[in-house]
Amino acid sequence: MKPNTPLPRAALSLLILAVLAGLLWLVPGEQRRQVVELTVSDRASGATTLSGPVSYAPAVEKAxxxxxxxxxxxxxxxxxxxxxxxxxxxxxxxxxxxxxxxxxxxxxxxxxxxxxxxxxxxxxxxxxxxxxxxxxxxxxxxxxxxxxxxxxxxxxxxxxDIDQPPSIVLGDSSKLRVGDVVLAIGNPFGVGQTVTQGIVSATGRSRLGLSTYENFIQTDAAINPGNSGGALINAFGELVGINTAIFSKSGGSQGIGFAIPVQLARQVLEQIIEHGHALRGWLGVEIQDITPELAESFRLPESRGALIAGVLRQGPAHRAGMQPGDVVTEAGEQAIHDATDLLNHVAQQPPGTHLKLTGIRNGRPFAIDATVGERPEAGRK
Missing domain, CATH: 2.40.10.10 (Trypsin-like serine proteases)
Known part of the structure; x- marks a missing residue:
């Protein structure tokens, strides 16, 4: 190579990378560790955007x-x-x-x-x-x-009964967004405590046939047999869900797992501790979804709401004046899109709550005020 010939571009790039790497290792050890391992456990910093290699070890150590x-x-x-x-x-x-x-x-x-x-x-x-x-x-x-x-x-x-039991910090599952990082901690296949990492794939999953009241967090964090009942935590080590089930053809994780939101779990926990069982609101109605055909038949402007297919005599809905054929489109201040929406919303109301129900009756708007009762037994809506 001639003395005045410029370095090839590739060689120059390698030289620059080597110099940068050398400068990094001149940084004191603790500071260097912070450069390559970003700690995410401090929420007080207000940082919400993370870049570079990230360790979730502080969150796991906390939970x-x-x-x-x-x-x-x-x-x-x-x-x-x-x-x-x-x-x-x-x-x-x-x-x-x-x-x-x-x-x-x-x-x-x-x-x-x-x-x-x-x-x-x-x-x-x-x-x-x-x-x-x-x-x-x-x-x-x-x-x-x-x-x-x-x-x-x-x-x-x-x-x-144990001295000074370690307890987890309860987070807020209502603030979860699709794409948030979550970690599943449990005992898969009995091998011992194991941590897997993924993201929130979806929220509000229902109609899975797993339980009566479904509002699951879906995640691709690996959940396997033995993980049931374990923790789903966020990047700050807070509990956001109880791992419950997977969809799998093999019996192992295939990237579709479900967790019960901690907001629902907290409500059930408090009621069981106080009353010995979960308390749920109840109207005494049979409900079904509105299909396009039903929407046309009932002269509805759109295919949404919950159709009242039956009313239990002397139940809360019957005493409030609800009739078969009514279509409920709002309960309180919440829009009702389908039967699951109405079932879950009523169940969340403490017995004795006054609940305004609005919708369509015989092609015309109607509104009634119902006093929510206590659900008497499993399987009745």
Whole structure:
């Protein structure tokens, strides 16, 4: 190369990168760590836009001590095969022909949510269990008791007696946006506490057939068997959901997981602690969605609202004057788009609440004031 010949562009770029790398390593160790690992645990800074490599270790360190492994056992009785009931077989083999008892074990996860040792988990994790044992992240193991369970939301509240139990900070799931980073903490396949990371894929998911009241957070953070009842946290280590279910053809995570929003979980938790069960508003009606065909038949301006298909005699709706064929388009100040909207909104109202319902009756607007009752049993709307 001639002495005055400029360096090739590629060589010049490599030289600049080498100089920058050298300057980075001249920075003191602690400052260098902060350059390559951006801490996200301090909300007071007000920063909402993050760039560069990010570590969620501070969020995990804040939340993970409150996430527990849940081990349950129950005794089940298996009936013998009908052929074993033959008198000759019984005479030859005696008790071998009778029903047998077996102990069935399962595993899941839970989250300690208060200094009193209350634990949120899924109803299906502890359903029918004779014994429940919790294993804390610090290695302590304790038996827990069921305070109450709510199959309609698939939530259960346990309590464990333990000195200074670690408890998680409850966040605000109503502020979650699609694209927010979330982390799932639980005990997948019983391998031990595990953290997976993803984003909020959707909010307000319903009609999944998982529970009666559905308003799920959807995430692509890996959720596997054993994660049920575990924590879904945000980037600040706050609980935003209780991991509940996955859609999978293989039995493992395929990027579609669902969590119960913490706002709903908190409401169920408080009601179970205070009353022993979840309290829900109830109107005493049968409802269905408005289809385009029904909208045309009922002379509706658009295909939205909840059609009152039936009214229970002497129920809250009947006493308020509601009739079959009414189409409810607003409840209180909330617009009603379908039957699920009305079901969930009424359920959230404390019994005794006065609720204004407006909509269309025989092609004309109507409005009634109903006093919400208490839902008497599962399955009734």
């Amino acid at each position: 993970s001590p409150a996430v527990v492994n849940v081990y349950t056992s129950k005794t089940i009785t298996r009936r013998s095969h009908p052929l074993l009931d033959d008198p000759l077989f019984r005479e030859l083999f005696g008790n071998l022909a009778g029903p047998r008892q077996q102990t069935q074990t399962s595993l899941g996860s839970g989250v300690i949510v208060s200094p009193e040792g209350y634990v949120l988990t899924n109803h299906h994790v502890v359903e029918g269990a004779d014994q429940i044992e919790l294993l804390l992240a610090d290695g302590r193991a304790r038996e827990a008791r069921v305070i109450g369970s709510d199959p309609d939301t698939d939530l259960a509240v346990l309590q464990v």
